[in-house]
Amino acid sequence: MVVNPGGQKVGRPTFSMAMSLPEDAIHDLQNLICADVQSVTGGEFDGVPTTRGSFMIRSCDGSHNGEVLRYGQPFYLSTADGRLFLQSDRVSFRVYAEKSRHCLVNLVSTPSHLTEWKIQPFDPRSRMELEYSAVQANSRIIFTHIKTNQNLSLEEDIIRTAFGTERELSCWSRYDSHRAETEDNHWMILMSVPGDDILPVQVVKDQPCKPCY
Numbered sequence: 001m002v003v004n005p006g007g008q009k010v011g012r013p014t015f016s017m018a019m020s021l022p023e024d025a026i027h028d029l030q031n032l033i034c035a036d037v038q039s040v041t042g043g044e045f046d047g048v049p050t051t052r053g054s055f056m057i058r059s060c061d062g063s064h065n066g067e068v069l070r071y072g073q074p075f076y077l078s079t080a081d082g083r084l085f086l087q088s089d090r091v092s093f094r095v096y097a098e099k100s101r102h103c104l105v106n107l108v109s110t111p112s113h114l115t116e117w118k119i120q121p122f123d124p125r126s127r128m129e130l131e132y133s134a135v136q137a138n139s140r141i142i143f144t145h146i147k148t149n150q151n152l153s154l155e156e157d158i159i160r161t162a163f164g165t166e167r168e169l170s171c172w173s174r175y176d177s178h179r180a181e182t183e184d185n186h187w188m189i190l191m192s193v194p195g196d197d198i199l200p201v202q203v204v205k206d207q208p209c210k211p212c213y
Contacts, residue, residue: 001017001045001049001053001054001055001189001190002016002053002055002143002187002188002189002190003015003016003017003187003188003189003190004017004154004183004184004187005183005186005187005188013044013045014045015042015043015045015154015166015167016043016044016045016053017040017042017055017152017169017187018040018041018042018043018050018052018053018163019039019040019052019053019079019084019107020038020039020040020041020159020161020163020166021052021161021162021163037106037107037108037109038084038106038107039106039107040086040105040106040107040169041161041166041168041169042154042166042167042168042169043161043164043167049190051080054079055078055079055080055086056077056079056080056082057069057075057076057077058075058076058077058078058085059075059076060074060075060111060115060116061073061074061075068134068135069119069134069135070132070133070135071118071119071120071121071127071130071131071132071133071134072118072119072120072131073118073119073132074116074118074146075116075118076111076115076116076117077115077117079107083109084107084108084109085107085108085109085110085111085115086105086106086107086115086117087105087106087107087108087112087114087115088103088104088105088106088114088147088150088171089103089104089114089147089148090147090148091103091104097155097168097169097170098159098168099155099157099159099168100155100157100170100172102153102155102170102171102172103145103148103150103170103171103172104171105152105170105171113146113147114147116145116146116147117143117144117146117152119135119141119142119143119144120141120142120144121141121142122140122141122181122185122186123180124179124181135189137188137191138188138189138190138191139188140186140187140188141186141187141188141189142181142185142186142187143185143187145171148171150171150172151171151173151174151181151185152171152185152187153169153170153171153173153174153184153185154167154169154184155167155168155169155170155172155184
């Protein structure tokens, strides 16, 4: 699962990225499930993995099955069934996040350059020395969209879905006075793996793919 762990804001819960369903989707659920484009939102995370909140790291650079994901390495992020891929693009007059007006983030059925992402260490002071080293699961990271060079962001704006009120997701880099990303850009790849708390994240190229939860 891809989780925003929160931080210093008072009363701010943990959120996880999840495939979203509009409020009226319950009446036409079958057609929605088969759709080629889906939206994503940030829902409050209670520690229990769900199907709509489970994602897989997929290779886009020819990496072999079982290789670990490295900082700066491009990859696809797909849903648990491997059918949809996380995408973003530059803001245009017609395409933008509904509430924040930042770069839209959604799920599409066809992988392309628009669905390529990379991971950076959340501490900017260590990025040069950690470049191409293994990404650690269950630790804070930055998701960066390769084309726009903007970071996956949890917005303050509320979206109403079939699962209740959730937060909008976008691609937008937010910085503090020290030019470090704020907690809205902080994420964790949670993997339900027994043993060590911190493990390298594996990249999978073809089916079957291992979910990141």
